């Protein structure tokens with residue numbers, strides 16, 4: 001199907017101040033995409049939507065949604081469909097981390113991580129795919145993590161790594177199953193990106209240590225990830241499906 005003049009992208013977890021989602025919302029807005037922001041905090045979501053509309057002159061919508069709640073997701077996606085131009089992209093960016101070692105992690109923490117990172121992604125994607133199928137066009141991007149590929153990261157442990165690995169498998173399965181509907185599905189696997197997800201828990205010494213091992217020689221930025229997501233979502237991304245883009249500065253080469 002033809003790529004519309006004015007496509008809409010739906011981004012989860014795009015409200016946090018210094019996060020990957022917000023930077024991606026701006027990047028897409030700058031490139032002419034209408035943008036829907038779904039995040040826990042309704043006020044912050046509306047604020048980001050307002051900011052993107054004002055700076056880039058595109059249609060936006062910001063909604064307070066807990067993506068682990070199926071009904072909230074279905075209602076929000078229906079609103080996006082009704083109020084914004086043709087939905088073409090979904091970016092499964094909302095996620096929570098878990099620093100707890102496997103021998104100590106409790107059931108509650110384990111389930112919450114999977115509820116948000118995996119089940120939330122399932123709910124959002126399922127609702128979006130119903131809409132994509134009407135026009136035989138859709139792009140899905142899962143925001144996974146280098147932690148999924150290398151067995152835990154700088155910070156995330158088993159629950160986080162496992163949930164992010166699930167996203168890689170899901171994107172590949174969607175790539176196979178949904179290709180016939182004009183839908184592509186890919187992942188980005190960022191390395192260490194300077195955001196607030198680690199709650200400032202990365203010490204300067206640890207940062208220094210990590211940089212020594214890094215071929216690109218600097219910590220990643222949210223714009224590094226936003227650019228990769230934009231590529232996968234956009235017109236030029238149509239022949240990539242089932243792919244994982246490692247946006248990690250070479251920290252993990254495999």
Ligand code: NAD
Nearest residue numbers: 013016019020040066067093094095145190192193195197
């Ligand atoms: P962030 O904490 O700044 O952003 C995550 C956002 O998700 C927040 O705005 C939060 O409110 C939202 N969110 C959390 N639970 C939600 C829920 N149930 N429903 C709706 N929204 C919810 O973190 P970030 O670093 O920008 O991370 C974005 C994504 O990138 C995450 O999936 C993260 O795992 C992934 N990632 C980050 C890094 C990194 O180094 N920062 C590395 C690899 C992957």
